[in-house]
Amino acid sequence: MEKVLDVMMLGQVRFHELSMRGRVVLSQLPFNVMLLLVCAIAAIADASVFTDPGFLIGQGIALVILILSFALPWDRLPYGLFLVLPILDFVPIGILHYSNADSLRGLNLLAVLPIMWLAGSGFRPRIMVPIGGLASLLIVWVPHFIDGTATPRTLAAEVLIPFMLFSIGIGTSVMTLSAMAQQERVEELLRRSETRERLLDTVLETVDVGVLVLDEEGQSAFMNAKQRQLYVAALPEGVPTDREEALLVFREGSEDPVPPDERVLRRAKAGETVEHEVFRLGRGAEARTVSISARPFDDAAGKRAGTVLASADVTDVVAAVHARDKFLAAMSHEFRTPLTNILGYAELLQDEEGLSPAARSDLQIMTRNARHLNHMVDGILAAALTGDEAAAIRLPLDLSELVRQAGDSSGPEAAGRAIMLNVSTDGPLPVLGDRTGLVRVLDNLVSNALKYSASGTTVTLTAAAEGRWAVCTVRDQGFGIVAEDLKRVFTRFQRSDAAVRSGVPGTGLGLALAKEVAERHDGELECTSEVGVGSVFTLRLPLRVPPTWSAPKR
Incomplete structure (x- = not known):
């Protein structure tokens, strides 16, 4: 009963949250309240109606119907049986209208309440709405048949109000069915959403990657089991703490803690995107090496909703x-x-x-x-x-000079193989680099060109400036590289099938190391090749200063 009153007072409880008995009582109660209002009006307008048998019988039947709504176990009865009550409500309305139509006008309009109940129930509307319309019509026609005044004219005069009530029933039914369809759609979406949420939770708890979700205020909204394990690894031994700056976080290969402002969590809260940065969490045998990525995400309105951090445990890989x-x-x-x-x-x-x-x-x-x-x-x-060990000291160098030296060093080998080696440089090409590493790259490129070229061919070594790049090319007239092998020419320990068949010795490391050296210098190493024509290797390094001179070619 408290829930029924709460619904009537527009409180926290909603109609669909009530039991079946509560919903039936709440649907019947407005009709009986209106009959109480009729009694109040009758006391003012014409108190003699309280002595009229029809008035008393009608009120009594309505009270019995209200008692039935309380008494019957609607939860255990077949669904839809409760609609007997609004159909019975037409009986006291008809009696009141017949016995008191002269003193209390408009009593037949009370039929709008049971009609709205029948139409708003959503249960077999094609049957219930016509029943309500027919019952409202009988309320005004039956008195004429009882009094013997039923003529086409008198019956037609009473059709307007029943037709209006019938129209209200149709409108109520349409809105109810529409609301029920929308509710069913919403419930289906909620079920799907809940299923997806459970699936996502299961996936996040299953994958071997730590996941941390921060809300828009930077507070932890979700942390899976793997992330909790990594968090525990970063805790100082025997010192539980919630402060991120107190966690033991180190760069790989360093024993100095990462400053708080450089930690991924602090940077992620500031909206920065982080891609695969490697850190060590904790000390000793329990320390874990992780690769951390972080990326902010937006809500449906395009506003920042939070940040996701993913931590992959790469301890075993490292x-x-x-x-x-x-x-x-x-x-x-x-x-x-x-x-x-x-x-x-x-x-x-x-x-x-x-x-x-x-x-x-x-x-x-x-x-x-x-x-x-x-x-x-x-x-x-x-x-x-x-x-x-791989880090080298970078000093100012002239790539043109290194290219000429590579040509001079390889000259005897080229002459011994009857291969013409042409060297051409376009003035000084100042770069910043590791001399040992760059000399190794150039020697490797020239040596490869000579190894895979036949006698009587030409190997061309050039160096020139192109925009902001110092570019060195090594062009040979060897047997070339097929497209499939060209894709992995810079892969460690990989050699083309043609190179293996030729019997030329090698480990498949030279070009891979050369490319790594070029990339460490913020440069590029590329290869183009055509079978039977030859190959061209192009090394690009950023110029230290843009060249403003023009020198003759050597």
């Missing part, structure tokens, strides 16, 4: 990379020591005066192959270098 690099470095050093001894003793033996020409030739072959093997070991060692 450990595997470090183990691989250490292995390569150790193996390279183990090879270097005996190779150095072989080269040293081979050079000493070549100085012996009593060597026969055949022995001297054998020593030269041994020396040449040992040097080639040493060059391969240098490539493997370079591939193993990471972090600070």
Whole structure:
């Protein structure tokens, strides 16, 4: 009953939240309240109606109907049976209208309440709405048949109000059906939304990636289990804290904590987008290395609604990379020591005066192959270098000079293979770089061009300025690279099928390392090739200052 009163007073409870009995009572109650108002009006307008049997019978029947609405267990009865009550309401209305039409006019308009109940129930409207219209028509026609005044003229005169009530019923039914369809659609959308939310929660709890969602105020709105594990790893030992700046967050390879302003969480709250930055959380054996990304998101209105942080645990990956690099470095050093001894003793033996020409030739072959093997070991060692070992000091250099030196160094090899090596530079090309790394790149490009070119062909080495770039090209007339192999020409330990078939020795590291060096210098290394025509490797490095001179080509 309290809920019924709350609905009537427009409180917190809504009509659809009531039990079936509560909804039936609340639907019947307005009719009985209107009959109480009729009694009040009758007391003022004509108190004699209280002695009229019809008035008393009508009020009594209405009271019995109200009691039935309270008494019957509508929740256990078949749905729709409650519509018997509004149909019964037409009985007291008809009796009151027949017995008191002269003293209390308009009593037949009370039929609007049961008609709205029938039409607003949404239960079989094609039957209930006509029943309500017919009942309202009988209220005004039956008295004429009882009194013997039923003529076409008198009956036609009473049609307007029943037709108006019938129209109200149709309008109510249309609005009710529309509201029910909308409610069903909303409920379906809510079910789908809830299903998707549960699916999303399950996915976020299942994936091996930490996810943290911040609302528009920067407060944590969601954190999955993986993110909680990473958060625990970053907590100082034995010191629980909610302060982000107190967490143990380090750059990979450093023992200095990341300053609060440089931490991803603080930057994400400021609206910054972060892509795959690597940090170490915590110290010791329990520390975790994570790759963190952060991106803000907007709501449907285009306003910022919050930020999502994703933390991928890459501890095992980083450990595997470090183990691989250490292995390569150790193996390279183990090879270097005996190779150095072989080269040293081979050079000493070549100085012996009593060597026969055949022995001297054998020593030269041994020396040449040992040097080639040493060059391969240098490539493997370079591939193993990471972090600070790979970082080089950048100094002002002239790319044109380095290109000329690369041509001079490769001249004897080109001459020995009967290959013409043309070198052309377009004035000084000032760049900022690591001399050792760039010399290695140029030597590798020229050496590759010579290795994969036949005798009698030409290798062209040029250097020129193009806009803000210093550009070096190495063009050969070799057998070229097919399109499929061209896609992976800069991949470590990858060699084209043609190179393997040719029998030219190599590790597949040179071009990959050359590209890495170019990118560390904020430059580019590209390759174009045509089978049977040759290949062109293009190295681009940013000019240190725009050239303002023009010098003759050499």
